[in-house]
Amino acid sequence: MKFINDCDSVLNNEINSEIMKFDRNSFFNNIEELPVLQNKVEMNSKTDLVIIGTGMVGITLAARAWHLGFKGDRITLIDGNEYFAENFFRRTKNSEQKIMRSSFIHHVAPNEDINLADFTRLKHNELTNIEKEQLTLARMGERSLPSLDIFLEHVKHVVINHNLHKRAFKFSADSIEQNTTGKWIISDSEGQKIESKYVVLAMGQSPKENMYKEHSINAHVDNFKNYLNEKVKTVNIIGGGNTSAHIVKSCLDRNLKVNWIIRNEENYACTDIPHKYWRDEGYLKFSQMTLDKRMEEIKRIYKGSAMLEHKGIFDDYKKDNALTVFDNATIQEIDKNKTIILQNKTRVESDLIISTIGFELKKLPQIKNGINTFNGFPVLNDSTLEAEGLKNLFIASSHSALSLGPAAKNIDGARIASERIFKELAKREGIEKYNVKNILENLTNWSRNTPVLKK
Known part of the structure; x- marks a missing residue:
């Protein structure tokens, strides 16, 4: 077992x-x-910037773009989902996660906006004592964990105060093609199109196909609570990541016996990405690696881990024999009676099997001009995240990991990506990014020196 504090x-x-x-x-x-995302029939056919994806990365990028003048008809967000941050919401709520793993400094708002810690202060009288303690640590610059619902309130605030909800449409991009004038044409399967000068892909990850689907549920897609009943006394949970750990805790809290089956070592860590990858020390080291070495580093870092806070709870359940961990375990087969047979012939019986085997890169729209890839990742300009040989097409989120590093898939990775992309767009558009007058004119209402009205 690893415990990386x-x-x-x-x-x-x-x-x-x-x-x-x-x-x-x-x-x-x-x-x-x-x-909510708008109906695509209301969408303009031409714009200056299209961001594909309305998850955490898409929101971060769009809020950053707003401060550079990409607002109103100049920007359009598209996604196949009904709501902003829909996948994140479903995944965390389905696993009954209450606390963010990332600290207060990791949030979707640009530097010009109210940050997550200050936003939380506005709700100080409604916080629990534990939340107040975490907020105090945040203001000291220490590791501190916000509650999930306050984080989501902050995300909602960023969307609304930048009017992103008025510029986002339910539109599933099927293909992208650059025409002879250099503009990008994004099309859906029904033939509707939108033309844009710039395109940023921020599509993230999707759950891996459940290889045990005949005998188990996929917790990243299905709400495991819907499968619990009076007959379920013992649960087998497959996967060693954070989602898995939250479901393990939820089942134990319901007085169920849990067998936790982990392919790698049982692992508890402060964050799923080492801190150095949020800073220049990590960027510099990663940028000096060959593409082969970068891939090795990404695979090494992306192995699942639980939060440090889970360990104390799980240790208590282990003492009571409510939790049994099988780590470094290889599943040989699963029989029709919900029994998992490991490679060492150990039989692990249960009444329900829950699989949480992780995520993979979401399939990108067809890029008809072609795109260079390496081991499934797009090859990008490290400084700008522009796709190699495809002018004005930028790629963020998990797909940018080959250039941005392991942090690409996480919340603060979105903030890093937005700085790289929009530093370049500001240069191409002739925008004086650090012009004081420009910044003051583009502050959101929450950033102005105006009183907060009580309800």
Whole structure:
């Protein structure tokens, strides 16, 4: 078992598992609270910037673009989902996750906006004592974990205060093609098109196909709680990542016996991506690697881990024999009785099998001009994230990992990507990014020196 307590903490504060147990009426609990995408029939046929994807990365990019003047008819967001951040919401709510793994410094708002910690202060009287403690740590620059619902409230705030919900449409991009004038034409399967000077792909990951689908449910797609009933006493959970750990805890909290089956070593870590990859020290080292070495590093880093806070809770359940961990385990077969047979012939019986075997790169739209790839990742300009040989086509999120590094798939990786992409777009558009007058004119309402009105 690994326990990696490398949290960039000056105080080296002890891990407090109590934060995983906090309870109150949520600020943000239903998917209907998320901003909705508009009907594509209302979408303009021409724009300056199209961002494909309305998840955390797409929101971050669009908010950054807003500050550079890409607003109103100049920007369009498209996605096949109904809501902003829909996949993130479903995944975290389905696993009953209550606490963000990433700290307060990782959020979707640009630097000009109110940050997550200051936004949380506005709700100070509604916070639990544990949340107040975390907020205090955040203001000290220490590792601190926000609650999921406050994070989602902040995401909603960023969307609405940049009017992104008025510029986002339900439109599934099927293909992309650059015409003879250099403009990009994005088409869906029904033949509707949108023309744009710039395109940014921010499509992220999708759940891997469940290789055990005949005998198990895929927790990234299905809500495991819908499969629990009075007959289910023992659950086998496959996968060693953060989603898996939250489901393990949820089942244990329901007094179920859990067998946790992990392909690699049982692993608890402060973050799923080492801190150095959020900073120049990580970028520099990664950028000096060959593409082969970069791929090796990405695969090494992307192995799943649980939060540090899970360990104390799981240790207690192990002592009570409610939780049994089978790590470094290879599944040989699963029989019709929900029994998993491991390669070493160990039989692990259960009443329900839940698979959480992770994610893979989402399939990109067909790029008719062709795109260079390496081991499935697009080859990009490291400095700008522009696709090699495809002018004005930029790629962020997980697909940019070969250039951006392992942090590409995470929330703060989106902020790093937005700086690289829009630094280049600002140059091409002749925008003086750091012009004080320009910044002041483009602040959101929350950033102005105006009083906060009470309800």
